[in-house]
Amino acid sequence: MALTDEMIAMLSAGVAHQVGGCTNTGRPVVCRGMAAQHESGRLLVIISSESGFEVLDAIRQNGNIALNVTLPSNYRSISFVGNDAVVRGSGAAWRPLVTERHEAFRQQLERYGIPPDFTNAWYSASDEQLVAIRFTPMLARNQTPGPGAGGAIELKPIEFEK
Amino acid sequence: MSAVFEDGLSLFGVRRMMEGVIPPVLCTASAERVPNVSYLSLCEYVDPLHIALSYQFFNRSRENVLATRRASLTLDDPYTGAGVVLQLEYQRTETEGAVFERLRAKLMGIASHIGMDKVFHLRGADIYRVLEMRRVPGRRELPAAQPRVDLAASSRLLSERMAHCEDLADLLDTLLGGLSRLLRIDHAMVWIADASQQALTLLASRGYETGGAGAEIPVGEGLVGTAVREGVPIRVGHMMNMATYARAVRDSAGESGLTAMLKNEIPLPGLKEPRSQLAVPLRARGRVLGALFVESLHDQYFGYDDEDALMLLGGQFAVAMSLMQPPEQETAAQAAARPAATFAAGPPLRLKRFGRDNSVFLDDIYLIRGVAGAILWKLVAEFLRSGRREFTNRELRLAPELRLPDVQDNLEVRLLLLQRRLAEQNAPIQLEKAGRGRMRLNVGRAVIMENEP
Numbered sequence: 001m002a003l004t005d006e007m008i009a010m011l012s013a014g015v016a017h018q019v020g021g022c023t024n025t026g027r028p029v030v031c032r033g034m035a036a037q038h039e040s041g042r043l044l045v046i047i048s049s050e051s052g053f054e055v056l057d058a059i060r061q062n063g064n065i066a067l068n069v070t071l072p073s074n075y076r077s078i079s080f081v082g083n084d085a086v087v088r089g090s091g092a093a094w095r096p097l098v099t100e101r102h103e104a105f106r107q108q109l110e111r112y113g114i115p116p117d118f119t120n121a122w123y124s125a126s127d128e129q130l131v132a133i134r135f136t137p138m139l140a141r142n143q144t145p146g147p148g149a150g151g152a153i154e155l156k157p158i159e160f161e162k
Numbered sequence: 163m164s165a166v167f168e169d170g171l172s173l174f175g176v177r178r179m180m181e182g183v184i185p186p187v188l189c190t191a192s193a194e195r196v197p198n199v200s201y202l203s204l205c206e207y208v209d210p211l212h213i214a215l216s217y218q219f220f221n222r223s224r225e226n227v228l229a230t231r232r233a234s235l236t237l238d239d240p241y242t243g244a245g246v247v248l249q250l251e252y253q254r255t256e257t258e259g260a261v262f263e264r265l266r267a268k269l270m271g272i273a274s275h276i277g278m279d280k281v282f283h284l285r286g287a288d289i290y291r292v293l294e295m296r297r298v299p300g301r302r303e304l305p306a307a308q309p310r311v312d313l314a315a316s317s318r319l320l321s322e323r324m325a326h327c328e329d330l331a332d333l334l335d336t337l338l339g340g341l342s343r344l345l346r347i348d349h350a351m352v353w354i355a356d357a358s359q360q361a362l363t364l365l366a367s368r369g370y371e372t373g374g375a376g377a378e379i380p381v382g383e384g385l386v387g388t389a390v391r392e393g394v395p396i397r398v399g400h401m402m403n404m405a406t407y408a409r410a411v412r413d414s415a416g417e418s419g420l421t422a423m424l425k426n427e428i429p430l431p432g433l434k435e436p437r438s439q440l441a442v443p444l445r446a447r448g449r450v451l452g453a454l455f456v457e458s459l460h461d462q463y464f465g466y467d468d469e470d471a472l473m474l475l476g477g478q479f480a481v482a483m484s485l486m487q488p489p490e491q492e493t494a495a496q497a498a499a500r501p502a503a504t505f506a507a508g509p510p511l512r513l514k515r516f517g518r519d520n521s522v523f524l525d526d527i528y529l530i531r532g533v534a535g536a537i538l539w540k541l542v543a544e545f546l547r548s549g550r551r552e553f554t555n556r557e558l559r560l561a562p563e564l565r566l567p568d569v570q571d572n573l574e575v576r577l578l579l580l581q582r583r584l585a586e587q588n589a590p591i592q593l594e595k596a597g598r599g600r601m602r603l604n605v606g607r608a609v610i611m612e613n614e615p
Contacts, residue, residue: 020199020234022191027249028234030189030199031298050300054247066189068199079199113437113461117304121243124302141222143200150198150222 002041002156003137007078011036014104015069019047019133021058021085029054032122034130035094035101036067043067043080045133046094048125056131059085065135068143072108077143078153082135092127165210167295173210176237176246176295177466180205180213181397183240188215190226190233198222205237206265208289212253214261216269217286227252233290236298240462241307245298250290262287267392309467316344317471324478330486330574331581331595337454337479338368345471347456349433352444352479353379353386354452354575356532362390362452363532365579370431375582376530377428386453389441393450395469397440428528428583438463442472446480454479486574510608511590515539517615524589533573534580536564541603542591543611555599577601 003011017033031052036045045067049056059065065085070077106119140153166172180186185201192198200223204216215235217224227233231252238245256262266284320340327333334352341347349369353362364377382391389396439457443450454476456464514523521531522538530538537558544550558564559573581593581601591609596602 018187018189018199018236020189020191020197022195022197024195026191026195026230026232028189028191028197028230028232030187030197030234030236030247032236032245048300051298062195064191064195064197066197066199068187070201077201081196081198083196118243121301121303125300129300141198150200150225 003038003043003080003140004154004156007140008038010069010071010076010078011038012101012104013071014073014101014106014108015071016105017045017101018068018070019045019052019055020066020068021055022062022064023058024061027058029058031055033067034123034125035098036069037097039134042134042136043082045135046098046130047133048129049090049131050125050129052131056087056133059087059133063135065133067135070143072112075144079141079143080135080137081139081141082137085133085135088132088134090128090131092130094130094132095127098123098130167292169297171246171295171297173207173213173292173295176239177207178241179237179239179246180207181240181462181465183462184238186215187236188223188233189235190223191230192226193229198226202235204265204268205235206261206268206287208261212289212291213248213250214256214265214287214289216265216284217255217288218269218284220285227288235290239303242303242305243301244303245301246295247298248292249294251293253289253291255286255288257286261289263392264394267388267394268396270388270392310346311344313345313467313471317475320344320475321478324475324482327482329595330483330572330578333479333482333486334366334578337475338366341456341475342368345468347458347468349436349457351386351431351455352452353390353455354579355381355390355450362386363534363579364428364430365452365575366582367431370433372429372431373582373586374428374431375579375586376534377430379430385439385441386455389443389455390450390453393443393445395440395442395473397464397469398438433457433459435459437461440464440468440472442469442476444476444480444483446477446484451480451484483572483575486572508607510610512610512612513539513542513591514612514614517613524587524591527587529587529589530580530583533564533576534583537576538580538584538591538593539611540564541593542605542609545603545605546609546611551603551605552596553601553603555601 017036018030019033020030022028031047034046036043047055063085064083066079066081068077068079102123106116109119137155140155142151142153182204186205187199188202189197189199202215203218206214208214233250235248235250236245265287269284323336323340324333327336338350341350351367352365354365355362360381361378362381364374367374379387381387385396436457437460441453441455444452444454454472512525519531520535522529522535540561540563541553555573584592590606592604594602
């Protein structure tokens with residue numbers, strides 16, 4: 001399944017990213033993500049190998065992943081769930097995307113009095129620590145706080161080029 | 163299990179990460195190991211090994227927790243950007259008791275503040291045992307902010323000054339002045355509960371354009387009303403996007419966590435754009451007598467340490483207030499009658515009372531109600547009847563028509579409230595102390611009394 005246009009737009013609007021996994025022994029793990037983007041029906045998410053080592057281990061074990069993106073300005077929050085996540089590539093190639101997302105996120109939080117230095121603390125990974133995870137979203141859940149949190153949101157079918 | 167975790171961390175030491183400034187993130191997984199990530203409203207320290215998380219809605223997270231009993235939680239330091247990750251084991255859900263009431267009060271206080279109290283509803287406090295806790299590695303942390311004052315030393319000094327106060331007015335001024343000078347808390351109010359009317363009356367404030375003595379809010383509304391109803395402190399540390407919402411609510415009904423009754427309204431003092439607020443109950447003899455409310459124009463101005471300090475100072479204030487009855491050696495007979503005063507020229511002052519709630523109006527302008535209103539009515543009636551201007555507290559306490567309640571509605575409090583309200587209004591009638599346990603009524607104009615049922 002693919003993301004809707006609204007979901008794709010949300011990814012670049014300055015969202016906070018949280019990436020969750022679960023080990024084969026049933027241990028839920030979570031870390032902060034740094035960037036996400038849509039790639040032809042798949043999702044790419046960048047995390048730090050240092051702060052996200054547990055999540056990377058869990059994903060390597062079973063491919064299960066939940067990516068939560070939340071827009072600070074209105075608490076709109078969506079989780080994308082997949083079961084084919086793979087850890088692919090790392091390094092400076094992801095820096096432009098991370099910088100772009102960091103800037104958008106920083107602008108979001110600055111409106112509410114959170115200084116750039118604070119946001120920078122969450123984006124302090126070196127180039128070598130940037131790791132990419134790719135997965136196909138099988139399910140999207142509304143995680144906006146409230147009674148409907150956890151409910152499914154419709155994705156659209158992937159359109160293949162003819 | 164030790165209460166000290168990896169990296170020397172303790173739950174007590176990371177309490178400030180539970181403020182909710184940066185919402186906690188909860189990760190759960192189904193029995194099939196499908197993860198789910200969501201944000202939480204509230205996380206509360208319970209003891210060195212346990213925390214409580216708010217349970218408001220039955221959602222995916224809760225379904226997972228009930229199935230697996232496991233969860234992972236991240237908390238972020240709102241000052242330094244540091245973070246911790248916890249591994250949790252679900253223990254039970256509490257729907258009553260101290261932890262539940264604390265969580266509910268905080269939730270309702272915040273919800274009421276932003277006008278969402280009909281939506282926010284706490285179903286339970288989920289108690290989790292903390293199995294592991296570690297610091298999130300690789301963050302470029304900011305230095306911790308320096309405390310604005312030495313809270314312990316400043317509180318001790320203020321406590322000592324309060325202990326030397328001999329009357330309520332002095333005690334009140336010492337508390338509010340000390341908060342400003344010693345604790346650098348420049349905006350504060352003292353609210354007194356009136357159990358019979360389920361309302362809170364503003365006794366005094368400091369740091370606002372208007373004093374607001376005599377203003378009322380219902381028990382249970384806003385931060386102050388909720389702190390009194392639940393008997394727990396409530397703190398909002400980072401208004402962020404709440405500020406715009408709160409301002410809109412204030413414009414329509416008077417908000418700052420404080421919604422005034424529209425009837426007989428006295429304008430409420432309050433900051434237009436508060437960024438931090440804290441309300442602590444004033445408790446003495448097992449009862450909540452009122453609340454101390456403080457606010458600031460700065461984000462995250464009040465921390466757990468402020469909450470601890472104000473709870474102690476507020477407790478001392480409440481006990482002193484409840485015990486502070488002046489000597490009553492004098493009798494009514496000793497307060498000698500005096501010749502009738504001569505009044506300034508001009509139309510007489512109309513003093514009107516509505517008997518149903520003892521609300522009193524001066525020339526159709528609302529002044530005060532309740533016990534304070536009844537006191538003024540009695541004093542002026544006696545003055546017009548006999549010309550007597552001096553009265554003893556004792557005769558008021560024994561006056562059956564005032565129907566003074568017990569210690570919770572301390573006579574001194576009501577007299578002080580009346581005195582300050584008259585002064586703030588620059589009314590033609592003023593009340594002043596005339597010695598220990600005595601007061602003097604000064605009436606500047608002729609008075610006509612009108613009584614309505």
